[in-house]
Amino acid sequence: MPKSRIRKKADFTPPPSSAKQATNIKLTSRSWVAPVMLALFAIGLAWIVVFYVTDGSLPVKSLGNLNIVVGFGFIAAGFGVSTQWK
Numbered sequence: 726m727p728k729s730r731i732r733k734k735a736d737f738t739p740p741p742s743s744a745k746q747a748t749n750i751k752l753t754s755r756s757w758v759a760p761v762m763l764a765l766f767a768i769g770l771a772w773i774v775v776f777y778v779t780d781g782s783l784p785v786k787s788l789g790n791l792n793i794v795v796g797f798g799f800i801a802a803g804f805g806v807s808t809q810w811k
Contacts, residue, residue, distance in 0.1 A: 758810045762803045769799030 773796035775783050785792060 765803030
């Protein structure tokens, strides 16, 4: 059986203009993300713990069991903020 010829491809070299664009990208500082994320997690957890410890009389008595939803809302907001972390 005959052997096939081995073909060599030329290595790809990107055009010089794309390398120039990469240096123009500015990285923004996102040092605020971690403290805000942790604060939202802590607020949500504290909201739920206070609700259970006080048998529903605190943090907002008129909300009743919806206080749990508010606490998990803070936690969900913390996860939403965490998507901005780089």
